Amino acid sequence: MPWMLPTIMKNLFSRPVTRRYPYVKRPPFPEARGKLHFDTEKCNLCGACSRICPANAIIVDKEGRTIKYNPFACIYCGNCVEGCPKKAITMDILYSPPAIQKEEEVITFPPSTK
């Protein structure tokens, strides 16, 4: 099989196309949709994000002044980011890492000054 020789030699001395994954990671693109961040200064706890969330991953408690966000239920669609009237939600480019306990994040707001 002499015609295979160039391919064998090329593959023997060329670098692998794959990355050494846990050590070398491909960064996500700047437009990638990831985890949510709530800006406690801009947000007025109107609950619009909670109502339009297709996965029910956001629960807004206006009385207790908290937002419960479940990154494991979140489908990273970005619906809440577009639907927020105060533009208080931003998206990270990384999604939530795997975890042993699927815990909700509780975002506590400072007491109302009004």
Place this chain on the structure above:
Amino acid sequence: MARTVIPFGPQHPVFPEPIQLKLECEDERIVGVVPVIGYISRGIEKAAELNPFRNNIFLCERVCGICSFMHALCYCQGIEDMMKVEVPSRARFLRVFWAELSRMHSHLLWLGLLADSFGFESLFMQVWRAREIILDISEMTSGHRIIQSTNVIGGVRRDIDEEMAQKVEEMLAQFKELADRSILPTILNDPTIKERTVGKGILTKEQAELLAAVGPTLRGSGVASDMRMTEYAAYKEIGFEPIVETAGDSYARTLVRVKEIYQSLDIILKALSMMPEGDIAVRVTGRPEGEVVSRVEQPRGELIYYVKGNGTANLERLKIGTPTFANIPSLLVMLPGCELADVPVITLSIDPCIACCER
């Protein structure tokens, strides 16, 4: 001769998803097939009745993990038809862009699985390496690799600017170079692939028409039928000719898909160059009332959404007709007469997507 029934699946290395084929065999030859489906039914049609109609886009995208964009597109086009919404032309071009990207990565995924089904590991790796470039384009333009979530009722959510379009063109050139170098010559010339696919699982033109086959399965049997010929989205401006092969065997269906990858590449480049300036979405108010049937061409064939609204925020009925369900009767005609060892390749040649099929 004594007959044996061999259960093929639901867990089998060639199937990414569970489907069972009860193969009736005489020695090594198949004489009859009974398909058993229903392993992964998720009740999406019912769930769609409980969601507000705008949120159903995200639910419809999850009917299938490969052609998610097409499902959302079909649903949005249905609702837009019902609510008499005129979609901006830039949005229609962007929809074609993402739809063709989905088709490319779906066909590449399938091609890899086909190569894997007859043990051609290196082709499988090469094809999936090329597919990675397409997934990168998808992530760069929409934010996600597979489930793009860019459709909304009335348009799309993301725009592609000049700089990004240029980058996409560069990446597509890179893809084309890789495909021309390592994928296309192998598929056209390799004796291993021909040995396993040529003359296997023949579906004649008459059978394909009679059994209402769709997509590349139908086009591989010599019938020029493609939903893109109905000129939805921007296919009218871009222009479209279906790809047809006449042999009707597994190799013909492979060739149709490979040629469609190249055709999609051309359509994407055309869509990027012809894209007009303007808005990407219009604001849609009100609630859907009436009923409508919406059809698009998925990578596997014709996708049908029947939507019935009753003037409330929730739909009264959403019925999804998927291509794999339409192609299973054709599979039952292809299999009898073949050898047991050819069953994986012939089954894969219809590109079965069981998640779509069972919703």
